[in-house]
Amino acid sequence: MKLSSMKLFSLPHSPYATRVRMQARLDSLPVEVLPPPVPLRTEAFYERFPLGKLPVLELESGEAIAESWAIMEFLAETSVSGGSALLPESPLERAQMRMLARYADLHLAVNALFPLFRAVMSGGNVDREEMAKGLHAELAKGERLMADFGSERALNLGDLALAPTIRYLEELSPVVGVDAPLAAFPALSAWWQKVNAVDAISETLQEMALAYRKFAEGLAAKA
Ligand SMILES: N[C@@H](CCC(=O)N[C@@H](CS)C(=O)NCC(=O)O)C(=O)O
Structure with missing residues (x-):
């Protein structure tokens, strides 16, 4: 191949x-x-x-x-x-890596990000308090995972899977009155700092956020 x-x-x-x-x-x-x-x-x-x-x-x-x-x-x-450092060696760490990815896709995206996206599309015409509560509950799951997995571990593919979802939450959560979605979650906040300290990650996230703003402007112009 x-x-x-x-x-x-x-x-x-x-x-x-x-x-x-x-x-x-x-x-x-x-x-x-x-x-x-x-x-x-x-x-x-x-x-x-x-x-x-x-x-x-x-x-x-x-x-x-x-x-x-x-x-x-x-x-x-x-x-x-060449033996990516993003793929942990031990089966337990690999399982935890996959937990992060599935948390991002099956919990945070489905229960928080997609509803927020729909809220933005509807011009914020939603039950903001209820949605903010839902967002908090989904982030609380991530807080537990980060605390349980520890802060010393090396970043892996699971972190890369989760990071864009978190960046999107930051972008969209103001629509339900939440300006700093991670503020109540110390382990998630510490993880977020660590992730963003890596230039290749923070720069790519920034490119995504800028592209989203352009995309959203395009949608708004069509509406
Ligand atoms: N589970 C898929 C999701 C991919 C996905 O939803 N991609 C969107 C862009 S964010 C897409 O291709 N949308 C085009 C469309 O729905 O027509 C993955 O992890 O790759």
Whole structure:
């Protein structure tokens, strides 16, 4: 399998694509970041990418890998990473890494981020107090995970999966009157500081946030 040059089809504002871009930067991977080669939500797109979403990693052999987490594990497990430090050695730490990724996707995104996104789209026409409570409850789960996993551990793929979701929460939570969503959570706040101290991470997160603002302006202009 030749991996000397891979294409990552990405959207700059996508939290899922951002994870992979951060990994590529951190591990200096030979990945060319490109916009979708055919328009999203078209027959041609579904024909080429059956899951219908980005990111997609296309290998030189033509195989395409969809789903950000599948891409991340693939990249970390193949030789291009040369034994990525982002993939912990022990089965327990690997399980904890996957817990973080699943927390990001199955808890925080589903129960907090998507509702906030819908709230922004509706112009804030929601029960703000109820939503702020929901956000707090989801972040409290993350607080427990970070406290349980300890602050000394090295950053891993799970942290990269979670970081864009947290950056989005910061961007969107003011719509329900929450300006500093992590303020009540010391372990999460300490983790967030540690994550943002890594330039490859904070710069990629900033690119995503700027792209989101442009994307949101585009949506608002259409509305
Ligand atoms: N579970 C997927 C989610 C990917 C996803 O939702 N991507 C969005 C961009 S953030 C997308 O491709 N949207 C295009 C569309 O829905 O047409 C992953 O982890 O890669």
